Amino acid sequence: MDFELNQEQKMWQRIVREFCESEVKPHAAEVDETGQIHWDAIRKMKDIGLNSLEVPEALGGTEVDTISIVIAMEELGRACGSTALSLAAHNGLGCAPIKRWGTPAQHEQWFPSLISGEVLGALALTEPNAGSDLLNGVQTFARRAGDEWVIDGSKAWITNAGIAPVITVLCRTDKDAGARGFSMLLVDTKSPGLTIHPPEKKMGLKGSPTHMLSLDGVRVPADAVLGEVGRGFHQTMATLDNGRIGIGALSIGLAQAAFEEGVKYAQQRRAFGKPISEHQAIQWMIADAALEIDAARLLVYRSAWLKDQGKDFTKQAAMGKLMATEVAERVCKNAIQIHGSYGYSREFPVERIYRDQRLMSIGEGTSEIQRMVIARRVLQEFS
Numbered sequence: 001m002d003f004e005l006n007q008e009q010k011m012w013q014r015i016v017r018e019f020c021e022s023e024v025k026p027h028a029a030e031v032d033e034t035g036q037i038h039w040d041a042i043r044k045m046k047d048i049g050l051n052s053l054e055v056p057e058a059l060g061g062t063e064v065d066t067i068s069i070v071i072a073m074e075e076l077g078r079a080c081g082s083t084a085l086s087l088a089a090h091n092g093l094g095c096a097p098i099k100r101w102g103t104p105a106q107h108e109q110w111f112p113s114l115i116s117g118e119v120l121g122a123l124a125l126t127e128p129n130a131g132s133d134l135l136n137g138v139q140t141f142a143r144r145a146g147d148e149w150v151i152d153g154s155k156a157w158i159t160n161a162g163i164a165p166v167i168t169v170l171c172r173t174d175k176d177a178g179a180r181g182f183s184m185l186l187v188d189t190k191s192p193g194l195t196i197h198p199p200e201k202k203m204g205l206k207g208s209p210t211h212m213l214s215l216d217g218v219r220v221p222a223d224a225v226l227g228e229v230g231r232g233f234h235q236t237m238a239t240l241d242n243g244r245i246g247i248g249a250l251s252i253g254l255a256q257a258a259f260e261e262g263v264k265y266a267q268q269r270r271a272f273g274k275p276i277s278e279h280q281a282i283q284w285m286i287a288d289a290a291l292e293i294d295a296a297r298l299l300v301y302r303s304a305w306l307k308d309q310g311k312d313f314t315k316q317a318a319m320g321k322l323m324a325t326e327v328a329e330r331v332c333k334n335a336i337q338i339h340g341s342y343g344y345s346r347e348f349p350v351e352r353i354y355r356d357q358r359l360m361s362i363g364e365g366t367s368e369i370q371r372m373v374i375a376r377r378v379l380q381e382f383s
């Protein structure tokens with residue numbers, strides 16, 4: 001057993017941290033206030049490969065191991081929740097399925113623009129009436145018409161949709177085939193019939209655009225199927241397993257940022273004749289945060305390690321995501337508590353980090369769904 005990052009991973013961590021400290025974190029408050037992506041940082045990310053983590057080197061990307069993806073997501077989360085979520089969606093939901101199931105022609109068609117730094121990728125699973133229960137709820141239907149697919153339906157809460165050149169859309173393609181009745185289709189965002197509605201007004205992650213989509217007779221060529229016809233649901237589950245490692249890492253980054261702010265403030269603020277960091281109640285919050293962040297980080301890194309070893313990681317990814325997102329909630333809440341009234345003010349970053357982290361126990365599978373995934377696996381192990 002080895003708890004150390006290797007030399008390459010340590011170097012990567014240093015490079016990403018320095019980049020995030022200088023190019024991402026200083027703009028986090030402005031990104032939140034204006035609801036605008038900081039494109040300058042996204043363009044510069046190209047140089048170190050943060051926007052091509054899932055794209056093979058042969059296709060111009062920086063494909064790295066899963067531990068290195070976790071390192072990158074943690075550092076991005078520590079710097080800016082909005083930027084981190086858009087990058088998590090771009091790499092894990094936009095690029096990763098295209099890498100895994102795309103044909104060479106699809107790689108060549110989409111990767112050059114996806115890694116250009118001018119756009120970000122997107123995956124559309126959720127619908128107005130289908131989130132946790134995609135199997136029963138998805139109504140977006142694609143029917144075959146000659147050498148095309150014609151798509152009708154709507155999707156909701158799609159990260160990066162308005163800034164993506166292509167959106168992978170989960171469609172039902174056979175109404176009677178249950179889990180085998182779904183396919184993923186690559187939809188060019190210039191397609192007639194596709195409407196990308198204005199960004200949702202959200203509690204946090206305001207600089208990560210989230211859109212509703214309407215698909216009215218959108219036509220895509222037969223070869224726009226990503227992977228196999230009928231395997232879309234299976235591909236979705238595999239994509240989410242993977243994405244959960246990224247959201248776990250992002251949550252650790254958010255928790256770490258709030259924790260650092262809390263400790264710094266506790267050492268400066270004085271009450272009853274001494275720094276509040278010398279009061280035991282504050283020390284307990286600091287100790288619990290240090291403990292829980294460490295435990296969550298170990299779980300998330302283990303799931304990434306399992307994936308890199310080619311082992312099953314579904315249960316461990318769900319455990320890591322569940323733990324990391326719930327730890328982020330507690331740590332951010334206590335970081336505000338440590339700040340007192342100032343924690344409730346926009347002048348300090350902890351209120352933004354608290355709002356940003358709130359999504360993490362909802363997106364890519366709610367905490368309840370993570371518990372379902374874990375329980376199912378545990379019960380199988382005991383049967």
Ligand SMILES: Cc1cc2nc3c(=O)[nH]c(=O)nc-3n(C[C@H](O)[C@H](O)[C@H](O)COP(=O)(O)OP(=O)(O)OC[C@H]3O[C@@H](n4cnc5c(N)ncnc54)[C@H](O)[C@@H]3O)c2cc1C
Nearest residue numbers: 123124125126130131132157158159362363364365366368
């Ligand atoms: C900022 C943001 C970005 C997003 N980005 C994307 C994206 O890029 N692509 C995409 O496809 N989607 C995206 N989503 C959607 C997100 O993944 C879904 O909102 C999420 O999966 C939950 O689905 P739902 O909102 O429909 O909740 P529902 O499924 O309606 O659940 C509502 C509540 O019921 C609970 N529940 C449901 N079933 C059970 C059960 N069996 N047992 C116990 N409790 C249950 C849930 O845990 C939850 O608490 C995004 C959402 C947000 C807010």
